[in-house]
Amino acid sequence: MSQKELILRIGGAAGDGGSSTAESFAKICTRSGLYAFTYTSYQSVIRGGHMWVQVRASEEPLLSQGERPHVLICLNQPTADIHVPQVREGGAVIFDSESVKVEKDRLPDAVRVLAFPLARMARQYGNNPLMKNTVALGAAIRLFDMDLKVVEGAFRRIWGNKKEEVVQANVKAATAGYGHPDGHGGSLNLGLTYSNKPRILITGNQAIALGALAAGCKFLAQYPMTPASSIMHWMADHAPEHGVVVKQVEDELAAVNMAIGAGFAGARAMTATSGGGFSLMVEGLGQGGMVEAPVVVVLAQRAGPSTGVPTKTEQGDLNLALGAGQGDWPRAVIAPRNTQECFRLTTEAFNLADVYQTPIIVMSDLYLSEGYRTVDGFDFNVPIIRGLLAADGGEAASRYLRYKITDSGVSPRALPGQKGFQFDAGSDEHDEKGELISDVLAGIPEYVELRRRMMEKRMRKLQGLLRDTKGPELWGPDNADLTVISWGSTQGPVREAIMNLEESDGLSVNSLEYAYLFPFHGEETLDLLRGAKKTLAVEGNYTGQLTRLLTAETAYKPDAFFGKYDGEPFYPSEISAKIREVMT
Amino acid sequence: MTESTIQLQEYKSEIKSTWCPGCGDFAVLNGLQKALQTLQLKPWAITIVSGIGCSSNIPHFLSTYGFHSIHGRAIPVATGIKLANPELTVIAAGGDGDGYGIGVGHFIHAMRRNLDITYIVMNNQIYGLTTGQASPTSEKEMVTKSTPEGVIENPINPISLALAAGATFVARGFSGDAKGLAVLFQKGIEHKGFALIDVLSPCVTYNKINTYDWFRQRVYSLEKEGHDPSSLTAAWGVANSWPNLDQKRDRIPLGVFFQRSDIPTYEDLEPALRKGPPVRQPLGLANPEALLEEFR
Numbered sequence A: 001m002s003q004k005e006l007i008l009r010i011g012g013a014a015g016d017g018g019s020s021t022a023e024s025f026a027k028i029c030t031r032s033g034l035y036a037f038t039y040t041s042y043q044s045v046i047r048g049g050h051m052w053v054q055v056r057a058s059e060e061p062l063l064s065q066g067e068r069p070h071v072l073i074c075l076n077q078p079t080a081d082i083h084v085p086q087v088r089e090g091g092a093v094i095f096d097s098e099s100v101k102v103e104k105d106r107l108p109d110a111v112r113v114l115a116f117p118l119a120r121m122a123r124q125y126g127n128n129p130l131m132k133n134t135v136a137l138g139a140a141i142r143l144f145d146m147d148l149k150v151v152e153g154a155f156r157r158i159w160g161n162k163k164e165e166v167v168q169a170n171v172k173a174a175t176a177g178y179g180h181p182d183g184h185g186g187s188l189n190l191g192l193t194y195s196n197k198p199r200i201l202i203t204g205n206q207a208i209a210l211g212a213l214a215a216g217c218k219f220l221a222q223y224p225m226t227p228a229s230s231i232m233h234w235m236a237d238h239a240p241e242h243g244v245v246v247k248q249v250e251d252e253l254a255a256v257n258m259a260i261g262a263g264f265a266g267a268r269a270m271t272a273t274s275g276g277g278f279s280l281m282v283e284g285l286g287q288g289g290m291v292e293a294p295v296v297v298v299l300a301q302r303a304g305p306s307t308g309v310p311t312k313t314e315q316g317d318l319n320l321a322l323g324a325g326q327g328d329w330p331r332a333v334i335a336p337r338n339t340q341e342c343f344r345l346t347t348e349a350f351n352l353a354d355v356y357q358t359p360i361i362v363m364s365d366l367y368l369s370e371g372y373r374t375v376d377g378f379d380f381n382v383p384i385i386r387g388l389l390a391a392d393g394g395e396a397a398s399r400y401l402r403y404k405i406t407d408s409g410v411s412p413r414a415l416p417g418q419k420g421f422q423f424d425a426g427s428d429e430h431d432e433k434g435e436l437i438s439d440v441l442a443g444i445p446e447y448v449e450l451r452r453r454m455m456e457k458r459m460r461k462l463q464g465l466l467r468d469t470k471g472p473e474l475w476g477p478d479n480a481d482l483t484v485i486s487w488g489s490t491q492g493p494v495r496e497a498i499m500n501l502e503e504s505d506g507l508s509v510n511s512l513e514y515a516y517l518f519p520f521h522g523e524e525t526l527d528l529l530r531g532a533k534k535t536l537a538v539e540g541n542y543t544g545q546l547t548r549l550l551t552a553e554t555a556y557k558p559d560a561f562f563g564k565y566d567g568e569p570f571y572p573s574e575i576s577a578k579i580r581e582v583m584t
Numbered sequence B: 001m002t003e004s005t006i007q008l009q010e011y012k013s014e015i016k017s018t019w020c021p022g023c024g025d026f027a028v029l030n031g032l033q034k035a036l037q038t039l040q041l042k043p044w045a046i047t048i049v050s051g052i053g054c055s056s057n058i059p060h061f062l063s064t065y066g067f068h069s070i071h072g073r074a075i076p077v078a079t080g081i082k083l084a085n086p087e088l089t090v091i092a093a094g095g096d097g098d099g100y101g102i103g104v105g106h107f108i109h110a111m112r113r114n115l116d117i118t119y120i121v122m123n124n125q126i127y128g129l130t131t132g133q134a135s136p137t138s139e140k141e142m143v144t145k146s147t148p149e150g151v152i153e154n155p156i157n158p159i160s161l162a163l164a165a166g167a168t169f170v171a172r173g174f175s176g177d178a179k180g181l182a183v184l185f186q187k188g189i190e191h192k193g194f195a196l197i198d199v200l201s202p203c204v205t206y207n208k209i210n211t212y213d214w215f216r217q218r219v220y221s222l223e224k225e226g227h228d229p230s231s232l233t234a235a236w237g238v239a240n241s242w243p244n245l246d247q248k249r250d251r252i253p254l255g256v257f258f259q260r261s262d263i264p265t266y267e268d269l270e271p272a273l274r275k276g277p278p279v280r281q282p283l284g285l286a287n288p289e290a291l292l293e294e295f296r
Helices: A018-031 A077-086 A118-122 A131-143 A148-159 A161-178 A204-214 A229-242 A252-265 A275-291 A318-323 A339-356 A366-370 A445-459 A461-467 A488-505 A522-529 A545-554 A572-583 B025-039 B055-061 B074-084 B096-102 B104-113 B158-165 B178-190 B212-216 B232-239 B271-275 B288-295
Strands: A005-014 A035-041 A048-058 A071-074 A092-096 A112-116 A200-203 A217-222 A245-248 A268-273 A295-301 A332-334 A359-365 A372-375 A424-426 A473-475 A482-487 A509-514 A516-518 A535-539 A560-563 B046-050 B065-068 B089-095 B118-123 B169-174 B195-200 B219-221 B252-259
Touching (some): A005 A018, A018 A048, A071 A077, A092 A118, A112 A131, A131 A148, A148 A161, A200 A204, A200 B288, A204 A229, A217 A229, A252 A268, A252 B104, A268 A339, A275 A318, A275 A424, A295 A339, A295 A366, A318 A332, A318 A359, A318 A545, A332 A339, A339 A372, A339 A461, A359 A366, A359 A488, A445 A461, A488 A535, A516 A545, A522 A545, A535 A545, A560 A572, B025 B118, B065 B074, B074 B104, B158 B195
Parallel strands (some): A092 A112, A217 A245, A268 A295, A332 A359, B046 B089, B118 B195, B169 B195, B219 B252
Antiparallel strands (some): A200 A372, B169 B252
């Protein structure tokens, strides 16, 4: 894209403080009036190894982590060895002259070296060894022509007014670093203007948790698993104030069943996990469908199978979400395409769960869940729709049928504590009251018929779920020569690739983007694909899980498929390359 | 105006039980209904949660709210219900396979949480619904469909396990002693904290060893022998009388092994509950902009 931007990359070992330095920088960018976008490449280690973070920022909203950095901060030698060749022409490399070496012949053309004693300088301002990062950050701030006052404001926000001495020490360290580029080439002159317009810097998981809170979530049970854990962390921080019971429990079996219990009792309830934990939840989810309990389940994907690559991203769990549970039960599967949708679609999921009295699955991935994005804000005018409740319907308690067969498949719900509406929620097949027809009545013709009708009652909810969700969105020019098909977080890199190709090659490409995956919007899909000249499906998995769903539902088969399953997020450049290949 | 007394009949549902004639679970059902009536708990303010197995059909036979959950998950479902609405009386019930086998992880964690839940385990030392395989409480050498040469594992001792896990009320009842059961259930429900009541509930169809007669020859009342339930040390001593590593099975204690009423419950400690039951809290955010401050 031609918009002005900056990219800072910081690398080091886990424990070197690289990610918090990058987070500070993303906050500084946001407070300067830029839109930030971060990607953290880390490993499943607490100390050591190699991690790096990329912070990209621009005057316009960003769609991906971008490509090569303008400035690289090397917190250790391996970072220099790995990343120096990727620094852009006209850029700079910052490192501690007393602990890192960069061979001249490895430097790309016109890349400046800013080597100075970061650790020694930092020691003048405090004992925390991580303050050397702040010195380096100060130098980067100068290279990008940013304002030290904004840095101070950001530090105060991060460390709080209670620790003013920490704020001041870091401001001094940053100021010391800030002075270094002068006399060593000065600013990079990227030409960005800083509006200082206040915006919000938030991760996808935080947006999901915030959405849950806005929707009235009162119960969250979760077991720690990357990349879903930070949903629990944020909710736990805010739980007492908002009356939300947040529980770290013994396993995901407990998490999903507790959430179902809480949902049955009338609290808006949620659980969140990644693929491994979701696999453990499968039987519980089917139970949610059978007893018709509302619950929201967040599935933050990471690279599988099995333990897979725990700190890497993938979109490999769609089949799992679609097929979770023995037998058929009605569900919706929703995959936010960006941070704004993490908030909004989570609020929607709570309404769908209540209205259709069934588990609703919200799918993100590590890329979206853990990455920071600057957003303008959220629409907190969130409708809260509790669905059919027994008391509201004026149902006479004596004739109350919890699982009454209705046209919509939805039956008025009574909550424990409501006098006279007592019923049994059964995971076995049951009659309209909730009493078992699975044991001594199974096989008797009358109950064979009832079993069929109860299945159909539940599954009719899919019609309502289809009506209450939206079809895919077609973005980009009409009559494009190629249509890219994607779902969830892949939206951003696809759009950026398309914009780049239009500018560089004059190619006309548009993008068909799914957030609502199930029940599948087949008719809308066929309508939108009717004019498509050629199609390319882009997914973060091996088998093309959306592609197969699309074909199964519509008999339409995309012309080409680009699957990525190396654990890294999509880069616009690789999508562009694939588009070019498919179009020639 | 005084509220009228709730009659025993009002705790019974119209559903006829499907248990085998003579099944120990009948005594549990009757004892539970009696305890609820003695306590005059309102049927609509009670939720009984079970798992899967013969005994887990029990919610259907009571007029309370019921949740007949999946195998092994009665405790987490009950936990979710209790934390969403702590005003409800929540009783979990099921069998030994359900609670001490597939669900044993939840059982242990529920006890260390000291949730104010009563857990009734109808322990028949066999898998009945699946027609007679060994259970976690089947004794060594017992011949079952899955162990034709006899069980070679030591049985779980639910009493010792509960004591170790921090349960604050640990008791054992026997379906041959219906009166005693009703009293134990009453005490368990009244107890503030997690109450385990392991009930020796003979399976008349698949367990031909641990029969009513077998138990009658061995059981004795802890209370009558002067056991002090406030002493954890004393509780450990009697818990080991059966089952144990030495396969000694001559004396089986019944009654309350241990009770501590001064330990805060989970609900007492859970910060979110200070505002009252979550099910009654207003939904949504009163001041969303304040929440956004940390992101600026």
